[in-house]
Amino acid sequence: MTAEPHDVQTGAHGGGDRHVLRFDRYHRLLHVLLMLSFLGLAGTGLPLLFSDTDWAHVVARFWGGFVVAGVLHRTFAVILITVFTLHLWRVLHRLFVEKDLSILWGPASMVPQPRDILELLQHFRWFFGVGPRPRFDHFTYWEKFDYWAVFWGMGIIGGSGLLLWFPVFFAKILPGWMFNVAMLVHGEEALLAVGFIFTIHFFNGHLRPDKFPMDPVIFTGRVSEAEFRHERPDEYERMARAGRFEAQLTTPPSPELVRTGRIIGTTAVTVGLLLVGLILYAVFA
């Protein structure tokens, strides 16, 4: 049984093969494309940002030189812009076509809400052992931060990247100093994004003791009932009270899906941590 529940209090509930669907195929596909393009962008862009280091030369040669790395960088950028557009399209579709206003406020919404601040404080109390674990719902405060950080990052890095990609075109409407600013924020924001995703996001999602070595939910889309109750008790009870829990049940992830997810996830985490190591080497060595 690959989808074993994690090391949580499962005593009363032995239903280890009851699973809830957390991410549908659309989410999972977009996240895989996001990962691929993000890693690609980081791998082809970082050598330029750290061009004065030895490893940057090695990585640039690995891609086949600066021209090839540039073409790949722009290709990955197009993939990421497509991912972003598909996501926006889905959000707008839910909002305006499906008239689903739940994404604007409430537990299904990514919009920061008062309970997020409360849960952040509760979480800190739990860190220090002076309070219980917060009873999280569908999205936690750090997941919302991840989401908006990426959202903001895509706007800033994507926008500045386009400016730098088509300077002659944008110079028709923008003053030249914008390119200086674009160059700076493209690099700094990329550093922020890469550093954040490859350390904080990896830790929150995969590397902390409860999840180690990784949480395959983003690839399988499924979370076991026991883990679901442990992770998001408020959502679990809300669904149970509304009698919707049974309707959300789904099949356990197939072993192939779990294995594929683990391979992709482990590769991404390894490459990401390697890049973080190279950045730290460049900054501190």
Added chain:
Amino acid sequence: MVMASYARVVGRTGLAASFLLIALAAPSSAQPAASLSNDDCFGCHADPGLTRADGRSVTVDRAKFEASIHGGLECVNCHVDLADTTELPHPEKLAKVDCSMCHGDVVARYQQSIHAHARADNPDSLAATCTDCHGTHDILPSSDPASRTYHLNLPQTCERCHGNPDIIKRGHIQIGNVATLYNDSIHGQALTRSGLLVAPNCADCHGGHDIKRASNPESKVYRANVPATCGHCHEGVLREFEESVHGTALAAGNPTAPACPDCHTAHNIQRAETVAWRLDVIKECGTCHVESIRTYRDTFHGQVTALGFTRVATCADCHNSHRIFKPSDPRSSVAPVNVVSTCQRCHAGANANFVKYDPHADKENHTRNPFLYYTARFMKTLLIFVFGFFGLHTGLWFAGEVRERRRRRNGSA
């Protein structure tokens, strides 16, 4: 061919005649000419086994001597101390041949050279004398392709000392690897590989007989004189350089102004199109223009070149290589009136907005780049805040989960 041989014979005869005149004019030599003939000399010195007491050969190749530029002379014209000798064999120790008897002006110039000075300073010096470069009995005119001083052969002749590690060490010669540097340079390659007579050999830059230390203001390679020396061949470049901010500063005696070798090196001059040179020269500019290279390295141009690729602008692509002027000078490629066309060399379609991009923007300088400065501060704050907060958050979270797992394990045990 016949004419040429004839001219040579006449030339030699003329030279011999002038010797005779000198001999007649000198009071000490005003004795009856009972001197040794060349046949007398070669009677012994043609013997390939002839040696001194210490075993050193004193054989003279008669054929080579007679083919040499001095072949029409009598042996005793140079070995003047044997002029009156009648008794043979003569004593082993002969006076040193004094080339200045005929070549007075050349020897006078040699006396001013670094080679002569080295000998004057140190009697044991190995510094070159006439014979080290020209040979002794087999001297050929420098126009003869077999001559040691023929244009294409001269570097090898200089290399006999300047490529000899022992002599380099004993002579305290500063640039010990000069032969290697020169042979690898565009000049050396043009001369040794392509056989170009227009390619400079050592003497073209340093002079022949009157080679002087580079620190000597009379030297052809003294800083202020170098442009003229290079300009002897590179005249077009010289004209551009003389007008430039570097050339005028150098001419005005500014000790920090660059001369040709500061960018191109003295001996290892490379083709300006090579990737290695295009990248190296950026560093050369940066040795003086420290701030400019620092800010350049923050730009896309600077980062790509730092990675070892040259598809983007280097210093010379915007500022020119020799026609460099202050930006306030309308002749400058980066003067406000010219900067659009300069950027357009690569960025077709660049307009007035485009060129307001600062290719040497400094994120630390709030007067020059205010927007960049405040953006950089914002980004720095954001980075510190995000990593500070989430670093703490992550560390505490880790500790919390470890604690909880331990408690659970203890509880269940």
